[in-house]
């Protein structure tokens with residue numbers, strides 16, 4: 001158990017958190033943002049407002065190194081710190097959910113995600129900058145499929161690696 005945690009990475013809106021209920025019958029699943037919210041006692045948006053993005057990244061990195069599970073659903077910005085990428089690659093397997101920007105934006109534009117407030121253009125620039133970081137993942141999955149199909153692929157890949 002948990003010898004090769006699968007870190008699910010991808011931009012905001014690629015559907016990482018949605019996989020929780022589809023993966024939980026196959027193993028232990030953790031959503032990093034939910035752990036952060038319970039540790040800090042506040043919503044991510046409130047934490048950003050109060051302490052800023054850099055403080056959030058510190059907490060995110062710390063939590064990343066504290067948790068283990070079969071499937072770890074990360075927040076889209078986990079790749080902002082290179083040590084997090086090294087951690088995920090050394091400790092387990094990074095799986096990238098890949099979706100074109102327009103589809104991500106449609107899914108997140110009306111949400112409470114703090115970075116969305118910056119507007120479409122800035123978020124697009126963020127998407128383009130992060131793209132190369134997500135490509136450090138071992139596997140890239142087409143996230144335009146249904147959550148069921150994405151989860152099936154992830155489970156199959158995990159089975160192959162065991």
Ligand SMILES: Nc1ncnc2c1ncn2[C@@H]1O[C@H](COP(=O)(O)OP(=O)(O)O)[C@@H](O)[C@H]1O
Pocket residue numbers: 010011012013014015016017018019107108143144145146147150
């Ligand atoms: N495979 C999918 N197909 C269609 N819509 C999806 C899919 N996965 C997630 N969504 C929708 O996209 C939005 C963002 O999903 P979420 O899982 O929170 O993404 P992330 O955690 O990657 O930011 C939600 O409204 C969710 O219902």
Ligand SMILES: O=C(O)C1=C[C@@H](OP(=O)(O)O)[C@@H](O)[C@H](O)C1
Pocket residue numbers: 010011012013016017033044074075076077078113114115
């Ligand atoms: O991309 C980012 O920097 C962020 C993504 C969010 O998670 P999701 O990718 O699950 O939306 C959340 O961690 C926070 O709002 C910051």
Ligand SMILES: [Mg+2]
Pocket residue numbers: 016017018033074075
């Ligand atoms: Mg999420």
